[in-house]
Amino acid sequence: MSSNHIKVTDRATKIEYAIRDVVVPATKLEEEGHEIIKLNIGDPLAYPGLPTPEHMVQAFQEALSKQENGYSHSYGMMDLRIAISKNEKSKNNGGWNCNPDDVYVCHGVTEALQIIFAAFLEEGDLLLSPGPHYPPYLTYPQLYGGRTVEYRLNPSDNWKIDFDDLESKMNENVKLLVLINPNNPTGGIITEEELDRVIKITEKWPQCTIISDEIYDRLNFDNSHISAASRSKSVPVITLNGVSKVYYAPGWRIGYMAIHDPENRLTKVRDGIERLLRSRLCASTPAQKGYLAGLSENDDWMLKYLNKVKKQRDVCVKRINEIEGLEVQVPAGAFYMFVKLTDPQWQNNDKKFVLDLLHEEHVLLVHGSGFSPEFGKGHVRLVYLPDEKILNESFDRIDRFLTRHRENFSDS
Ligand SMILES: Cc1ncc(COP(=O)(O)O)c(C=O)c1O
Structure with missing residues (x-):
């Protein structure tokens, strides 16, 4: 060489x-x-x-032909943020009080993760993530000085959370606790009782925020998915979702984070997130239009x-x-x-x-x-x-x- x-x-x-x-x-x-x-x-x-459903493709195409090709607002187009907040509020199981201002549109959940890690993690901070999990939860935190520690999912009990293991790994350095629900790669879904237990454990650590990656939320075969945000009365929960999986358009690169923060603990972090979002301009404008059609029109x-x-x-x-x-x-x-x-x-x-x-x-x-x-x-x-x-x-x-x-x- x-x-x-x-x-x-x-x-x-x-x-x-x-x-x-x-x-x-x-x-x-x-x-x-x-x-x-x-x-x-x-x-x-x-x-x-x-x-990808035809009406969504058409909305994307229409945006292109109407020259809606400029930058959008850094936090996302307001009509899309409204549609996302309505969707979070009206979920079959577990709607929560999501305002349009709580929603930040990103280039996929993957970009949202990078922004969240950049805003939360300092040198020496920990992120707890389910083991096994989607790989970016292991690779990205280290870019920001953080380290991922895995809590065990039980391989012989439908990959349910091993609470003894989770609890033993919580400490004051854990700034983010990740739920992937439904999980990639196991396909496991977290029950309401499990969610309540996770929240109860996290309540003991006031510096800790839950990330709930719900990108497969409507890909649940028994209609049993519940959003983590709907269960939390104090712990901040950041819900992640987007167009990639349940709307079958991963190449559009549109996703979002939605912040549920009942005790306003994240005011400073939010300011950091907003600065980071503004510095990377915006997510794709015509793709946001396509997602808006998916959220607003009939989804039979x-x-x-x-x-x-x-x-x-x-x-x-x-x-x-x-x-x-x-x-x-x-x-x-x-x-x-x-x-x-x-x-x-x-x-x-x-x-x-x-x-x-x-x-x-x-x-x-x-x-x-x-x-x-x-x-x-x-x-x-x-x-x-x-x-x-x-x-x-x-x-x-x-x-x-x-x-x-x-x-x-x-x-x-
Ligand atoms: C759990 C999970 N989160 C996020 C993503 C990627 O999301 P996006 O396409 O919105 O970046 C994936 C993709 O496989 C995933 O499995």
């Missing part, structure tokens, strides 16, 4: 994103002419049958989509129950399942499982340790957005792979 190479920062080289990292070898195989079944990415548009279509996804979930659960070497807790929401590899050879080798399966059978999953080195290992995440035929074909291949390796393992 040339001695003239300019140094890269440690913070950049520490960044990993398991979901897209496994795409690199898959792309290489594709370049060699192989067709890969990709069950790795939580993007509904990557699979046929779940398109959503149930049809949900039923399709649910049917696909059921196919996966049935197949997994029939395959030796796999086990799964039935997910109640989102479009992922976190599958346990029960053969001993894979329990500490979930990444090798993913890479070998990719090379030998051309099916792409994500290794569980990418969602938590401690609580995700020995698992793989599977996305059940493709149609039943593709899912069945994937399970035929996974079964074949497991059987072959079990035989090889016992021979060796």
Whole structure:
């Protein structure tokens, strides 16, 4: 390597994103002419049958043709903020008193996270996040001097929160406690009783704010999702949501944070958040128009989509129950399942499982340790957005792979 190479920062080289990292070898195989079944990415548009609704696309297009291509307000277009606040207020389960001023529109939840971490975390501060969890909760806090500590979700009890573990990890340095509900990668949904317990624990730590990532809120098969903000009378809760998942438009990059702060503890943090938002100008204006149409117009279509996804979930659960070497807790929401590899050879080798399966059978999953080195290992995440035929074909291949390796393992 040339001695003239300019140094890269440690913070950049520490960044990993398991979901897209496994795409690199898959792309290489594709370049060699192989067709890969990709069950790795939580993007509904990557699979046929779940398109962005037409009325939303039209609203986006109309904004373009009317030249609504300028910057919007830094906190978001007011009519969108009003629509989001109405949506938060009128949720089936757990509406809460959300005002338009409490809503800040961002370039996806991912940008909202960066802004929140920048406003909350100082050197040495901690963020508690469920283990396993969506990877940015591990990677981004460290950019701001913070550190992520995981609290355990119970793999044999529907990935429910292990409260002893959570409580033992709370201390005065914990500035943010993250809930992902429904969870990526487990599909678990937090019950009302669990939410109340989380809030009760957090009440003991007045410097701590709850982040409730509810981006899969309406992807819940038993209509059992409840927003955390609706349960809290004192602890600040920042709800995250957007257009990516339940409105099937992740490429638009529109999401929001909505702040519930019953005791006005976040006045100073809010000022910081607003400064950060102004400094990055605004989120995409025509995409905000598209989201507004989604929130304001009839959403009967959503149930049809949900039923399709649910049917696909059921196919996966049935197949997994029939395959030796796999086990799964039935997910109640989102479009992922976190599958346990029960053969001993894979329990500490979930990444090798993913890479070998990719090379030998051309099916792409994500290794569980990418969602938590401690609580995700020995698992793989599977996305059940493709149609039943593709899912069945994937399970035929996974079964074949497991059987072959079990035989090889016992021979060796
Ligand atoms: C829990 C969770 N939060 C946020 C995101 C990303 O949200 P956005 O597309 O709004 O940045 C994802 C995407 O997979 C996710 O799983």
